[in-house]
Amino acid sequence: MTDSLVSSAYTQALEVIGQVEPRIADATRQELADQRSSLKLIASENYASPAVLLTMGTWFSDKYAEGTVGHRFYAGCxxxxxxxxxxxxxxxxxFGAPYAYxxxxxxxxxxxxxFWSILANRVESPYLEKMQAKNVNELTEADWETLRHEFGNQRLLGMSLDAGGHxxxxxxxxxxxxxxHQQQYGTDPETGLLDYDVVAAKAREFKPLVLVAGYSAYPRRVDFARMREIADEVGAVLMVDMAHFAGLVAGKVFTGDEDPVPHAHITTTTTHKSLxxxxxxxxxxxEEFAADVDRGCPMVLGGPLSHVMAAKAVAFAEARQSSFKAYAQQVADNAKSLAEGFLTRDATLVTGGTDNHIVLLDVSSFGLTGRQAESALLDAxxxxxxxxxxxxxxxAWYxxxxxxxxxxxxxxxFGHDEFDKVxxxxxxxxxxxEAGTTKAGGPSKASYVLGDGVAERxxxxxxxxxxxxxxxxxLVLG
Incomplete structure (x- = not known):
């Protein structure tokens, strides 16, 4: 796709939008300008290709298509x-998966x-169909307790939020x-690393139906073969949420025991982030769960977003190219460069480093809360x-x-030198x-004072x- 073709596509699209609501067109142009001029380090964000972005702006958005391929509730699909x-x-x-939804x-x-596919597959309950028909927002805690009881008091063991879970x-x-009924496993209090023996002991004691692995803020790789062993020992279903590191799996940075797909019964992911x-x-x-997952609509979902499914197809096609493997490896290499850059400057990192795409910086050594650090960095x-x-x-707030x-x-x-500079x-x-003070004069967890000239330099x-x-x-917008 040539630069002139991309520029023409977006220029004309924004002109069409601007004729209806110019403020939306202006905000879209400004968002591109803002993203171009800032160092974006949010681990869950990325930049999709123009082909992926353009795929979402089509008349597939106008289609209702509940059901599955060849079995729709609407005609013309x-x-x-x-x-x-x-x-x-x-x-x-x-991903080398038998089935994809x-x-x-x-x-x-x-x-x-x-979750509902696992319950449907492993639990026999007449309440499952009733649950699907109700508005989940109307359920009380007593309703949930009744449902849990009818489902056999099913249990879930997952990674705690402060340890890096979701x-x-x-x-x-x-x-x-x-x-x-849920319990959570954490990380070693000294190293911040997963201790599989501790996870196994907790699973033996709790005996969950579902063992959830995966993370949103854990800067290390996971041994999914070991997690499957733990699940099998207690008769649990291993569900892996690889939303954050799916790109590293697709790019073959994570292979063998670090690739969750061959080991998990069910693997979930987002399609943005590192992908x-x-x-x-x-x-x-x-295959065991394919038929149950295939009933995601109407079990959980309504009409699929056909224009987004089309964009997923384009993104997956891009990720199957050899260039994506090089990109994924560079993501992991750059994370190490960023971590090393912090460590050489005596900053404190959770687990002391990284071997995925995430670096988790403990800012308490600077006398700041996360909220103060986030805000000061945004100013800069x-x-x-x-x-x-x-x-x-x-x-979890501050x-x-x-x-x-x-x-x-x-x-x-960006490469090694740039991430060291970052x-x-x-x-x-x-x-x-510096941390600010409250109106009463005490220490504040939110306000801060950024030194003169720091943001500018x-x-x-x-x-x-x-x-x-x-x-x-x-890409030049006319």
């Missing part, structure tokens, strides 16, 4: 069948499909924590997100850490930021790197 079939085919080949709108949708891995306020596709979800399953043009660290004294990821800047072409800039900002240094690695090079 033959082209949607083609799109969904292609997306599933690319996904199966990309590409309809979920998001990661949480994918996890809900997986809300959907059994966090009590989340629907996953309401569907199941660099459109925002959406997907479920991969072994560095986009991150605050994140809990194990046993975080500041809780936190004591910031989570950093390398997929987005790697897409722009670490230098972040340490400089945080070293020159950080943005100037960032601009030098960003200019060398432009976002969507050649």
């Amino acid at each position: 033959q082209n949607v069948d083609t799109v969904e079939s292609l997306a599933a085919e690319h996904a199966r080949e990309l 590409v309809q979920p709108h998001s990661g949480i949708d994918a996890n809900l499909v997986a 809300l959907t891995h059994g966090f009590r306020p989340n629907i996953s924590g309401k569907m199941f 660099r596709g459109p925002r959406g979800g997907m479920v991969l399953a072994q 043009g560095v986009v991150t997100n605050r994140n809990s660290v194990p046993a975080d004294p500041n809780g 936190t004591s850490g910031i989570r950093l990821g390398t997929p987005a800047l790697t897409t722009r072409g 670490a230098e800039l972040i340490v400089d900002v945080l070293s020159n930021t 950080t943005k100037a240094a960032s601009a030098e790197m960003l200019d060398k690695h432009p976002l969507y090079p050649g």
Whole structure:
């Protein structure tokens, strides 16, 4: 796709949009400008290709297509069948999975499909159909307790939020924590690493139906063969949420015991993040669970987003190219460079480093909360997100850490030297930021004071790197 073709496509699209609501066209142009001028280090974000982005802006958006390929509840879905079939085919080949379900709108949708598929597969209950027919927002805690009881008091064991797990891995306020009686496993308090013997002991004691592996803020690889052994020992279903590191699996950075797909009964993922596709979800399953997952609509989902499924197919096709393997390896190499950059400047990292795409920086050594650090960095043009660290004294809102990821800047072409410079800039900002005070004069967890000139020199240094690695090079909006 030539630069002039891409520029023409977006220029004309924005002109059409602007004729109806010019403020949306202006906001879209400004978003591109903002992303071009900032260091994007949010681990869950990336930059999709123009081909992926353009695929979402078509008349496939106008189609309803509940059901599955060849078995729709609406007529006229033959082209949607083609799109969904292609997306599933690319996904199966990309990940070596027996079955792929590409309809979920998001990661949480994918996890809900997986949970209900496991219940449908392993639990006989007349209440399952009733549950599917109800509005989940109307259920009380007593309703959930009744359902859990009817399902046989099914149990879920997942990674705790502060250790790096996700809300959907059994966090009590989340629907996953309401569907199941849940317990959580953490990490070693000294090293921050998973202790598989401790996970196994907890599984033997708790005897869960579902053992959830995977993470959103754990900067290390996981031995999924060992997790499957633990699941098999207690008769649990191993479900792996690889939303964050799917790109490293697709790019063959994670292989063997570190590739979850051959070991998990069900694997869920988002299709953006390190996979660099459109925002959406997907479920991969072994044959045993394929028929249950295939009933994701109407079990959990409504109409699939056909235009997004089309974009998934394009993204998966891109990820099957050899260039994506090189990209994925660079993502992991850059994360090590970023971690080394912090460590040489005496910053504190959870687990002492990384071997995936995530670096989790403990900012308490700077006298800051995660919220203060996140805000100060944003003022300086560095986009991150605050994140809990194990046993975080500041809780999940203020936190004591910031989570950093390398997929987005790697897409722009950043390498070792740039990521070392990024670490230098972040340490400089945080070293020159002080915690503020409350109105009563006490220490604040939110307010901060950024030193004079820090934001300006950080943005100037960032601009030098960003200019060398432009976002969507050649894309000029007329």
